Structures are given as C-alpha cells and as structure tokens.
Amino acid sequence: MINFELPTKLQNLQKMSHQVAAGIFRPISRKYDKIEHGPTPEELKPLAQMRNAMRGTNDEKADKKGASSSAAGSRNGANLAGIVAGEELCWGDVGLLLSVPGSGLGNAAIQAVGTPEQKEKFGKLYCAMAITEPGAGSDSAAIATTAELDGDEWVLNGEKIFCTAGERGDAIVVWATLDKSKGKAAIKSFIVPQGAPGMTLTRVEQKMGLRISDTAALSFDNCRIPKENILGSAEIADTEAARRKAFGGVMQTFDSTRPAVAAMALGLARAALEITRELLGKEGVQADYSRTLYNSSAIEAELYRMEADLEAARLMTLKAAWMADNGQPNSMHASMCKAKAGRMGNDVTLKCVELCGELGYSEQYLLEKFARDSKIIDIFEGTQQIQQLIVARHLIGLSSRELK
Structure with a gap:
C-alpha cells in the first residue's frame, strides 16, 4: 500500500518550520527585498541554531537507527525532512532562507562527500558553493579553475561567478580541476575558508529576485589551502568507467540539492496560490x-490546473528525497523534480500576478516579488534545459558524450 501521509515527526517539523516562516520570514520579506547587499539580517541570526532542522539533519539519529521508518525497509530521513522544512520556510521567503547562517549549498556538498573529520570541522559553518565560471555554466565538466598540490597545500587559480552566499559564507566549496587534459575525472571540490590568502571577492551581483541573498564573483590567484581540504580522494581515475564513477561522486551533491531547490519552488508557488485565492474570493x-473542470469559470479552471501542477511537483520531489534516504540512485528523479518544480513555480507565480491584475503587479501584496524570486529557481542548480537533458540520457541510456 502507498502511504502519502507524513509521519508524526515530519509533521512536527513542518509545523515548526511554518511558524518560523509565518512569524519571522513573511513579516520582513518586503523590507529585505528592498535592502540589497546588506549584512545578514539581525532577525535571522537567532535561527542559526535551527540550521540542522532546515537541512534535515535533526533526523540523522533516527535515520541511522531506522527509528523514523514508516514501513519495514523504508526510511524517512534527512533528505525528506529537508524537503518538508524547506517548502514551509520558502512559503515565507526563499531569499531569507538562503541568508540564514549555516544553510549554504556548500554544506550539502560536505555532508554528501566529506570525511567524518571534514563534517565535524566544517559542517557547522556557513558554506557557500562555487561552481559556475564565465566559460562554464551548466556544463560542470568544462570547469577551468585549477588546483595544484604544492607540498602540504593546494594552490587554486581561476574565477567563479554566481556564487550564492559567496560574500557572507564562512567558507566556500570550490570546484576545480587537477588536470584539464583528464576531463571530468579530474574535477574535485575544495573547502576554501573565507579570507584565505589569494581569494578575492570581485563583485556582488545586482539581481531581479532573491535580493537579500548575496550572489558573488570570486577570483583565485595562487590561493593556498591545506592539503586535507579536498573533498573526497585526490586520485584521478585511469579508465573511462572509473572516470565516470569519480565524476559521479562529485555530482552526487546535486542528488540532494536539486530536490531541495525544487522544494523552494513548492513553497513559493503555494504562497502565491494562497494569496491569489484570498484576493479572488x-x-x-x-x-x-x-x-x-469544464463546467467551471475560466479563472476557476486556472486555479485547478495550478493546484494540480503544484501537487504533481510535490510528489515528484518527495519521491526523489525518499529515494536518497533509502540509498536508491535518484539522479534522474532529482533532475525530474527540479525541472518540474522550477517550471511550475515560474508558471504559477506569473499566472497569479496575471489573475490578480493591478493587485498582483503592485507592491501592495507579495505576488510580484514571488514572481521575480521564482525565475532563478528554474535556473540555478542546473537550468531547466540541462535537467531535461539529464533525464533524457537516463531514459535512453546514453552518456553525456553521446547526447549533448
């Protein structure tokens, strides 16, 4: 039997997260939308102690013991908890969630592939993640930033752009190549503490949405970090199969973060729908x-379609997270839910603005802000197009080299 009910523990997390969203995020959402490039909002600093709940890691003990099992052999752990909490918090404000100290995307990378020592040392910091470069966007294998081992230190050189929390983060997880001639297999990730010699903040972007969340450009000029700051192994695979596996380990981060980004779209779209139903009512x-559907008015039919689209995206996202919790390969499902939710969030918020007319377009309500915020969710963590390409590769069994 399929059970779509959340277990009690996740229901409690859902309620707690909604209280934060309604009591803290939503009341200051407009205020900080108008403040770009400011310091971390004071209202968010007390929430740093809740970062484990927002990443779902407060279920780790239950996950290890199987205490959160809803059925034999079925576990509801950290990933599913993160989705539940993330949707509720983004009902309040996506940009504010991304600005809470300790909730950086780099934290997900450390949890995915870091050693126990690295998780202990860096896991509680506010860690950003730097992947995109001027010449490497959705194609992560095209990364040109280099890392060379010099004694007991790695030396990084290159440039990164569109790094969320790159200014405020305590550390940056930087993707770099050990040998450009070796392709994907040589791509590794490195933990670079903020203020490391040779790392420079070159600019902070002006953006359409998520304005309070800083998006930075960074440069690395002989930036030195300790040898142990590499995530995973420093070895470069020597066979094609091993290279694919090695790069797959690096990409494993996305199997957790893409459903989390999909959850952002779920919360945002639900918030827009609730306001729209209220105004239309x-x-x-x-x-x-x-x-x-066909005996309803045109506006009612639009509402029904949006609700169905939202629910479909939610179920896909929950499945991808559940698969991760249960050790099942979920790369395709992670891309599917991210593609579906990203497009759904953009479509729903824009339609809500349209249905509400001048009230949707004005700043009297948050609908226009939701529409602006929604666009980046369809872009970052892998664009809509790259997600569909990944899904296609899985479905027809072709590699990235065979299907571009």
Missing part, C-alpha cells in the same frame, strides 16, 4: 470542487 470567485 473577495471578488466572489470561489473554488467549487463539486463541478468538473
């Missing part, structure tokens, strides 16, 4: 689920 437009 004041004008006498009420959803009547006893009527069929």
Whole structure:
C-alpha cells in the first residue's frame, strides 16, 4: 500500500518550520527585498541554531537507527525532512532562507562527500558553493579553475561567478580541476575558508529576485589551502568507467540539492496560490470542487490546473528525497523534480500576478516579488534545459558524450 501521509515527526517539523516562516520570514520579506547587499539580517541570526532542522539533519539519529521508518525497509530521513522544512520556510521567503547562517549549498556538498573529520570541522559553518565560471555554466565538466598540490597545500587559480552566499559564507566549496587534459575525472571540490590568502571577492551581483541573498564573483590567484581540504580522494581515475564513477561522486551533491531547490519552488508557488485565492474570493470567485473542470469559470479552471501542477511537483520531489534516504540512485528523479518544480513555480507565480491584475503587479501584496524570486529557481542548480537533458540520457541510456 502507498502511504502519502507524513509521519508524526515530519509533521512536527513542518509545523515548526511554518511558524518560523509565518512569524519571522513573511513579516520582513518586503523590507529585505528592498535592502540589497546588506549584512545578514539581525532577525535571522537567532535561527542559526535551527540550521540542522532546515537541512534535515535533526533526523540523522533516527535515520541511522531506522527509528523514523514508516514501513519495514523504508526510511524517512534527512533528505525528506529537508524537503518538508524547506517548502514551509520558502512559503515565507526563499531569499531569507538562503541568508540564514549555516544553510549554504556548500554544506550539502560536505555532508554528501566529506570525511567524518571534514563534517565535524566544517559542517557547522556557513558554506557557500562555487561552481559556475564565465566559460562554464551548466556544463560542470568544462570547469577551468585549477588546483595544484604544492607540498602540504593546494594552490587554486581561476574565477567563479554566481556564487550564492559567496560574500557572507564562512567558507566556500570550490570546484576545480587537477588536470584539464583528464576531463571530468579530474574535477574535485575544495573547502576554501573565507579570507584565505589569494581569494578575492570581485563583485556582488545586482539581481531581479532573491535580493537579500548575496550572489558573488570570486577570483583565485595562487590561493593556498591545506592539503586535507579536498573533498573526497585526490586520485584521478585511469579508465573511462572509473572516470565516470569519480565524476559521479562529485555530482552526487546535486542528488540532494536539486530536490531541495525544487522544494523552494513548492513553497513559493503555494504562497502565491494562497494569496491569489484570498484576493479572488473577495471578488466572489470561489473554488467549487463539486463541478468538473469544464463546467467551471475560466479563472476557476486556472486555479485547478495550478493546484494540480503544484501537487504533481510535490510528489515528484518527495519521491526523489525518499529515494536518497533509502540509498536508491535518484539522479534522474532529482533532475525530474527540479525541472518540474522550477517550471511550475515560474508558471504559477506569473499566472497569479496575471489573475490578480493591478493587485498582483503592485507592491501592495507579495505576488510580484514571488514572481521575480521564482525565475532563478528554474535556473540555478542546473537550468531547466540541462535537467531535461539529464533525464533524457537516463531514459535512453546514453552518456553525456553521446547526447549533448
């Protein structure tokens, strides 16, 4: 039997996260949308102690013991908890969630491939992740930033752009290549503490949405970090199969973070739909689920379609997270839910603005902000197009070299 009910522990996390979103995030959402490039909001600093709940890591003990199992052999652990919490918090404000100290994307990389020592040393820091370069966007294998071992230190050289929390983060997880001629197999990730010699913050971007969340460009000029700051092995595989496996280990980070990004779209779209239903209700437009879609008004039909799209994206996202918790390969499902939710979030928020007319377009309500914020969710952590390409490769069994 398929059970779609959340277990009690996740329901409690859901309620707690919604309280934070409603009591802290939503009331200051507009205020910080107008403050770009400011310091970490004071209202968020007390929430740093809740970062484990926001990443879902407060379920780690239950995950290890199987205490959160809803059925024999089925575990609801850290990934699923992160989705549940993330959706609720992003109902409040996506940019503010990304600005809470300790909730950086680099933390997910450390949890995915870091050693126990690295998790202990860096896991509680606010860690950003730097992948994108001027010449390497969705194609992570095209990374040109280099890392060379010099004695007991790695020396990094290159440039990174669009790094979320690159200014505020305590450390940056930087993707670099050990040998450009070896392709994907030589791509590794390195933990670079903020202020490391040779790392420079070159600019902070002006953006359409998520304005309070800083997006930085960084340069590395003979930047030196300790030898032990590499995530995973420093060895470069010597066979094609081993190279694919090695790069797959680096890419494993995305199997956890893409469903988390999809959850952002879920919370954002749900928030927009709730406000839209409220505004339309004041004008006498009420959803009547006893009527069929084709016996409803045009506006009611739009609401039904958006609700169905949101629910489909939610189920796909929950499945991808559940698979990760249960040790099942979920790369395809992670890309599927990210593609579906990213497009859904953009479509729903823009349609809500349209349906609400001048109230949707003005700053009287948050609908126009939700629409601006939604666009980047369809882009970062792998664009809509790259997600569909990944899914296609899985479905027809072709490699990245065979299907580009």
